[in-house]
Amino acid sequence: MAKKTETLDGLYTDLLKDLYSAEKQLVKALPKMAKAAQSSDLQKAFNEHLNQTERQVERIERIFSEMDGSPRGKKCVGMEGLVKEGDEIIKETEKDAMDAGLIAAAQKVEHYEIASYGTARSWAQRLGHDKAARILQETLDEESRANEKLTKIAESHANMEAR
Ligand SMILES: [Fe+2]
Numbered sequence: 001m002a003k004k005t006e007t008l009d010g011l012y013t014d015l016l017k018d019l020y021s022a023e024k025q026l027v028k029a030l031p032k033m034a035k036a037a038q039s040s041d042l043q044k045a046f047n048e049h050l051n052q053t054e055r056q057v058e059r060i061e062r063i064f065s066e067m068d069g070s071p072r073g074k075k076c077v078g079m080e081g082l083v084k085e086g087d088e089i090i091k092e093t094e095k096d097a098m099d100a101g102l103i104a105a106a107q108k109v110e111h112y113e114i115a116s117y118g119t120a121r122s123w124a125q126r127l128g129h130d131k132a133a134r135i136l137q138e139t140l141d142e143e144s145r146a147n148e149k150l151t152k153i154a155e156s157h158a159n160m161e162a163r
């Protein structure tokens with residue numbers, strides 16, 4: 001059995017590796033979600049978030065390069081499950097309901113990331129990694145804005161249907 005994590009420092013490093021894996025999985029998943037999206041505003045939101053996600057991957061690489069470590073070596077099983085749920089929606093949903101399903105799947109992803117980055121930022125602060133804490137806050141803010149944007153798109157779609 002692998003050695004158990006003993007310190008907050010260890011938990012912090014593991015969480016960052018997990019987030020790195022999560023973001024990399026998302027870089028692969030978002031183009032599929034953009035392709036499945038029916039409306040141009042949702043397509044655009046997914047493509048924009050893909051660009052952001054690529055920068056978020058680089059930010060984690062930057063944090064590790066300053067710790068002289070590698071972000072590789074872990075698979076985020078939480079994101080793996082969420083991406084699978086998204087795949088299910090794409091396969092099992094008719095066109096008319098597709099965007100609502102995709103938004104729901106994407107918001108689960110954002111909430112997962114918000115929880116993880118919130119913790120990572122707090123642990124970075126506690127451990128005195130001020131620069132990393134600032135970098136993580138930047139990504140956390142992006143994830144929050146991405147989530148709010150999805151809510152707005154869902155609302156505008158609902159309004160269009162009501163009309
Ligand atoms: Fe992200």
